[in-house]
Amino acid sequence: MGRWAFLGYICLFCCSFLSTAKGSPWALSFQPGMLYQYHYALAVQLDPMAGPALPGVWLRAQAVVRMHQLHRDSSGDELLQVQIQDLKALQEHEGAEGSPTDIALNKEVQAELQKPVFISWSSGKIKALYGDEKESTLIANLKRGVVSLLQLQLHSGTIVEEDASGSCQVTYTVSNHSIEKIKDLLSCTKPKIGHASVNNMFGIQWQPSSRSLYVVKDSLLQSVLAEESHALSLVLRSTTGVKISSRQELKLVSSTPIPAVADEQNLENMPAGTEGQRHPLAIASLPFRRSCTHCASLRAYLKTFDSQQAKMDVSKAATTWQFQRFIQMLRSAKKRDVLQLLKRAPEEMLPFVVEAAVAAQTVPALAALSDFLDFSKKPRSLLETFLYAAAFSPRPTKELLSLVLDKLDGKQMAPEVWDTGMVALGSLVGKMCQQQLCGLQEVERGMETILTGLRSAKKEHETVTHLLALGNAQLPTTIPTLLEHAEKGPTAVAAAAISALRQFPAWHITSEVKKAMRRIFHEKWKSYEKTCRLAAAEILLDNTPLPMDVINILLATHQLDTEAAAFLLLKVQSSLHANHHPARKIINDIMRDPWVNNYNHFSKAGVSSSFSGPLTATKELLSTFGLDLLFLEGGILRKSVSDFSLFSHDWHLRAAQVTIEAQGIESMLGENTLEGEEGPELMAGMSAIFFDVQLRPVIFFQGYTDLMAKVLLSSGEPTSVVKGNLLLMDHHQVIPLQSGLQAVVKVQGGLGLDISANMDVNIWEQELKTSVNTRGSITIDFQAELDAPFLQTTLRSQSEAETSIYFDTILRFSSSPVLMCLQLREEQVPYREIFTISTSAGNQSSTIRKGRQGTLPAREFALHQANSEMCHVLLTTEEGA
Numbered sequence: 117m118g119r120w121a122f123l124g125y126i127c128l129f130c131c132s133f134l135s136t137a138k139g140s141p142w143a144l145s146f147q148p149g150m151l152y153q154y155h156y157a158l159a160v161q162l163d164p165m166a167g168p169a170l171p172g173v174w175l176r177a178q179a180v181v182r183m184h185q186l187h188r189d190s191s192g193d194e195l196l197q198v199q200i201q202d203l204k205a206l207q208e209h210e211g212a213e214g215s216p217t218d219i220a221l222n223k224e225v226q227a228e229l230q231k232p233v234f235i236s237w238s239s240g241k242i243k244a245l246y247g248d249e250k251e252s253t254l255i256a257n258l259k260r261g262v263v264s265l266l267q268l269q270l271h272s273g274t275i276v277e278e279d280a281s282g283s284c285q286v287t288y289t290v291s292n293h294s295i296e297k298i299k300d301l302l303s304c305t306k307p308k309i310g311h312a313s314v315n316n317m318f319g320i321q322w323q324p325s326s327r328s329l330y331v332v333k334d335s336l337l338q339s340v341l342a343e344e345s346h347a348l349s350l351v352l353r354s355t356t357g358v359k360i361s362s363r364q365e366l367k368l369v370s371s372t373p374i375p376a377v378a379d380e381q382n383l384e385n386m387p388a389g390t391e392g393q394r395h396p397l398a399i400a401s402l403p404f405r406r407s408c409t410h411c412a413s414l415r416a417y418l419k420t421f422d423s424q425q426a427k428m429d430v431s432k433a434a435t436t437w438q439f440q441r442f443i444q445m446l447r448s449a450k451k452r453d454v455l456q457l458l459k460r461a462p463e464e465m466l467p468f469v470v471e472a473a474v475a476a477q478t479v480p481a482l483a484a485l486s487d488f489l490d491f492s493k494k495p496r497s498l499l500e501t502f503l504y505a506a507a508f509s510p511r512p513t514k515e516l517l518s519l520v521l522d523k524l525d526g527k528q529m530a531p532e533v534w535d536t537g538m539v540a541l542g543s544l545v546g547k548m549c550q551q552q553l554c555g556l557q558e559v560e561r562g563m564e565t566i567l568t569g570l571r572s573a574k575k576e577h578e579t580v581t582h583l584l585a586l587g588n589a590q591l592p593t594t595i596p597t598l599l600e601h602a603e604k605g606p607t608a609v610a611a612a613a614i615s616a617l618r619q620f621p622a623w624h625i626t627s628e629v630k631k632a633m634r635r636i637f638h639e640k641w642k643s644y645e646k647t648c649r650l651a652a653a654e655i656l657l658d659n660t661p662l663p664m665d666v667i668n669i670l671l672a673t674h675q676l677d678t679e680a681a682a683f684l685l686l687k688v689q690s691s692l693h694a695n696h697h698p699a700r701k702i703i704n705d706i707m708r709d710p711w712v713n714n715y716n717h718f719s720k721a722g723v724s725s726s727f728s729g730p731l732t733a734t735k736e737l738l739s740t741f742g743l744d745l746l747f748l749e750g751g752i753l754r755k756s757v758s759d760f761s762l763f764s765h766d767w768h769l770r771a772a773q774v775t776i777e778a779q780g781i782e783s784m785l786g787e788n789t790l791e792g793e794e795g796p797e798l799m800a801g802m803s804a805i806f807f808d809v810q811l812r813p814v815i816f817f818q819g820y821t822d823l824m825a826k827v828l829l830s831s832g833e834p835t836s837v838v839k840g841n842l843l844l845m846d847h848h849q850v851i852p853l854q855s856g857l858q859a860v861v862k863v864q865g866g867l868g869l870d871i872s873a874n875m876d877v878n879i880w881e882q883e884l885k886t887s888v889n890t891r892g893s894i895t896i897d898f899q900a901e902l903d904a905p906f907l908q909t910t911l912r913s914q915s916e917a918e919t920s921i922y923f924d925t926i927l928r929f930s931s932s933p934v935l936m937c938l939q940l941r942e943e944q945v946p947y948r949e950i951f952t953i954s955t956s957a958g959n960q961s962s963t964i965r966k967g968r969q970g971t972l973p974a975r976e977f978a979l980h981q982a983n984s985e986m987c988h989v990l991l992t993t994e995e996g997a
């Protein structure tokens with residue numbers, strides 16, 4: 117009985133297979149001598165992601181698609197003629213009053229649309245496409261979109277196919293007469309067009325989807341429904357973006373007999389034998405570039421340029437918008453015009469022009485900079501402006517890297533310029549490698565320049581500079597070099613090497629790195645200055661720490677002096693309150709153990725502190741402020757680190773980190789150093805990281821004589837730390853839709869920044885006051901374009917904001933313990949957004965514009981309770997005085 121049941125199942129399977137054999141790939145075909153007419157409908161919608169009640173843009177089109185077989189060879193390959201006829205298009209604004217508007221097609225467009233294309237087609241697979249190579253790109257792409265609907269297979273599976281979207285991975289699921297086709301648009305490969313920022317946080321989130329449903333009966337394609345959507349938005353602000361949806365429908369209307377084609381015409385000679393010259397065409401859509409008729413040219417700007425009116429405030433949004441307009445002008449300018457602008461610009465405007473030329477990154481702009489900048493003559497500040505502009509480039513090119521290398525090669529220049537050039541070179545090399553361009557000759561030359569400089573460095577500060585350059589590069593191959601200097605170098609060198617290691621992402625902090633950090637913190641091989649030990653402990657705590665590392669660090673606080681122990685314990689406690697901290701869960705579990713978490717460990721009564729907390733939080737972004745203060749036993753400030761960080765989608769960006777270190781002050785004030793410690797030289801300096809780029813360290817004073825000279829010669833005016841314009845976001849993405857239409861997304865984000873600092877040291881009162889004033893503006897220009905043969909539309913969002921942040925500190929050493937007050941406040945933040953939708957269809961055009969603006973109230977940040985209490989004491993005392 118079992119044997120007959122088994123045979124029955126086999127028969128049933130065979131019958132089932134035969135019943136669906138009509139849908140198998142070898143059965144799908146168009147019969148000779150038959151004309152097939154399909155109704156084709158296309159609908160494309162463009163909507164803003166959010167904002168004021170702006171209507172979306174709808175484009176609808178319908179046509180008749182005629183197909184017939186011209187030839188079929190013995191292998192089953194068919195030559196099909198595909199022709200679009202009677203196309204009608206209309207557009208409307210969703211939600212707007214009135215009926216849809218017909219789009220008038222001129223005779224040239226109608227004639228081109230009706231020209232047929234030919235495809236070599238085999239069992240649902242397009243092998244080749246033939247057409248008129250002189251045809252306009254948009255019309256040819258529209259035909260590609262129709263032809264792409266004929267790309268299918270009738271059995272389940274995943275393969276790579278080519279259509280108007282490019283070469284993409286697709287998955288088929290077959291059920292009776294229907295076939296579902298899911299296309300992975302993220303897998304599509306096509307000629308590289310456009311560019312993106314290296315830093316993902318300043319990029320675009322792209323969420324595409326594509327689904328097609330085919331119906332096949334009696335070996336004939338009955339209908340196709342293809343739906344596609346794209347959601348694109350800023351990583352840092354998902355409400356700034358666009359939603360694009362496309363829907364194609366092809367439905368069989370009739371099949372009628374027509375006269376048969378001569379049999380001698382085959383696949384090889386048929387395209388050349390048809391009316392007009394026919395050529396093989398790419399199946400994937402070709403990129404289309406709009407011509408800008410209203411864009412300002414640099415040559416026209418130079419004719420009206422007035423150097424007397426060139427003054428500008430970099431912290432204002434108007435200046436940042438002007439910076440972005442300059443970049444656009446320079447990207448289309450010739451070398452002689454850029455050079456003329458550089459020569460005519462007044463001195464106070466030159467940094468602005470240099471920054472814009474670097475951001476433009478065109479060959480003519482860089483060539484003009486090469487001719488203009490003389491590293492042996494130009495002012496140091498202008499040369500550093502050029503180098504830092506290169507270091508902050510969102511997507512550096514090999515031409516920019518080559519220019520920097522040429523300017524640094526064998527030139528006699530100020531030591532500060534050379535140091536700035538090294539850290540900038542490290543940033544450029546790192547960003548090039550992030551673009552998978554490590555193998556370029558220029559990149560290898562840049563890396564060798566840094567390593568050669570490190571090996572030949574004779575002075576300590578030269579070694580420090582090259583180690584910081586390696587930190588900017590973040591190349592894993594240099595980690596052994598950094599570890600060697602961290603373990604064997606003198607204090608300043610070891611500190612720089614550990615600082616460079618802290619710039620590497622967590623996945624590069626391997627077990628070998630952690631072993632070295634353990635040896636430094638626990639002083640296995642030699643003694644280390646405590647700032648080095650604490651930095652090594654922070655690497656262990658911040659990069660997926662092992663529970664034993666956390667326990668050993670906590671237990672080791674008994675062997676540290678009071679201030680270092682207090683600092684480290686507060687660092688551990690601070691991580692418990694930070695949801696984003698990678699060690700939070702591990703430390704939380706460890707703290708449940710009373711053997712570790714007890715009064716004996718956490719009762720250190722030092723004045724050093726570590727604090728981190730949120731400033732703002734949105735769905736996409738968390739911004740935090742952190743402050744570390746390490747004091748000596750006598751109450752003298754040894755090191756302070758203020759940190760503004762951004763966290764988004766598992767990415768971390770140090771927006772600004774300023775480290776101020778002082779040593780030797782205790783000797784000047786008559787304090788004794790701890791036993792076993794050598795008396796360090798009197799010195800104070802600053803090191804800064806902006807947007808993950810380490811800047812050249814700055815020495816405030818070195819030695820008592822230098823200190824006295826600078827105190828006596830000080831003007832009392834704030835010192836400029838950073839002043840200039842940066843291009844943070846630079847994104848250009850071309851999206852070929854399956855329908856053959858093209859979407860383009862462009863984003864530019866500019867930042868104007870003016871940071872100044874002032875320090876007032878009162879030796880007699882033993883009081884130190886510092887203030888860091890940050891004024892800035894950010895502007896973001898988001899554009900989404902849709903191009904069709906008979907319609908062009910642009911959705912644009914322009915956002916701007918201005919801010920002023922003040923960070924003040926007061927330290928009074930005359931009291932015991934040291935009194936310290938930290939104040940972080942932000943002035944009112946005015947912001948504005950403008951949304952525009954422009955459409956041009958046929959001989960008609962329209963523009964819809966809406967906007968909104970407002971002001972966020974000023975606020976003062978409460979850092980922590982102990983600070984608030986101390987500020988109350990200090991400020992009350994000052995008011996009484």
